Amino acid sequence: MMNKRSFMTVLMRGGVVFSLSKFFMASAALAADVIQRIHKTDAEWKKMLTPEQYEVVRKEGTEYPFSSPLNSEKRHGLFNCVACDLPLFSSTTKFDSGTGWPSFYAALPGALETKTDTKLGMVRTEYHCARCGAHHGHLFEDGPKPTGLRYCSNGVALKFIEDKS
Numbered sequence: 717m718m719n720k721r722s723f724m725t726v727l728m729r730g731g732v733v734f735s736l737s738k739f740f741m742a743s744a745a746l747a748a749d750v751i752q753r754i755h756k757t758d759a760e761w762k763k764m765l766t767p768e769q770y771e772v773v774r775k776e777g778t779e780y781p782f783s784s785p786l787n788s789e790k791r792h793g794l795f796n797c798v799a800c801d802l803p804l805f806s807s808t809t810k811f812d813s814g815t816g817w818p819s820f821y822a823a824l825p826g827a828l829e830t831k832t833d834t835k836l837g838m839v840r841t842e843y844h845c846a847r848c849g850a851h852h853g854h855l856f857e858d859g860p861k862p863t864g865l866r867y868c869s870n871g872v873a874l875k876f877i878e879d880k881s
Contacts, residue, residue: 751826754800754848765799772870773799773850776835776842781816784871789818793878800848801875802827805867811860818874820867821859828867830855843867 756764761774771777786795795805795818804827805820813819826846833842833854841855852873859866 751802751846756848761799766872768872769798773797773845773852773873776833776851777870778853779817779870779872783816784818786818786869786871786874786876787812787816789876791876791878793876794824795820795869795874795876797845797848797850797852798873798875799850800845802845802847803877804828804845804852804874805869807876807879813859813866813868815868817853818869818871819859820869821861821863821865823867828852 758774762770765773768779772779789807789810791807793807794803795807795810796803803824805823809820809822811819811821823843828843829846829849830841830843833840842851843853843855844851850873851870853867853869856866856868857864
């Protein structure tokens with residue numbers, strides 16, 4: 717049997733839970749609004765990117781494995797989109813996958829969008845920068861703990877920013 721005090725406690729806790737859920741929903745919506753999409757013409761992208769970067773980020777190409785100096789990057793910092801400078805990955809999530817491409821087990825929240833890729837006769841998950849739509853690589857479920865994911869990135873699509881603090 718519920719007395720007046722128990723009833724009031726349940727109501728207050730429910731109100732707190734409702735308020736917190738509204739806060740988190742609003743925060744998620746706000747986070748989605750923070751990243752403003754960038755739209756440029758093909759000519760504008762060609763002007764600002766190298767031919768190799770353009771081929772990967774705008775035409776969904778792939779660089780040769782083991783060709784990126786970012787494979788051996790071990791300093792603390794962020795890996796940003798080369799096209800728009802949006803931070804995509806923290807160096808704390810980088811690992812050596814042995815595949816020849818920079819790999820990460822987690823992306824920064826809200827930084828990437830995914831789509832299904834059926835090129836090459838197989839189904840894969842492709843990921844792109846949430847701000848400019850630049851192609852970065854593919855997502856696989858064979859990565860290390862804690863996520864079990866492997867974001868296999870084209871190094872030419874990334875720019876490393878060292879944390880000097």
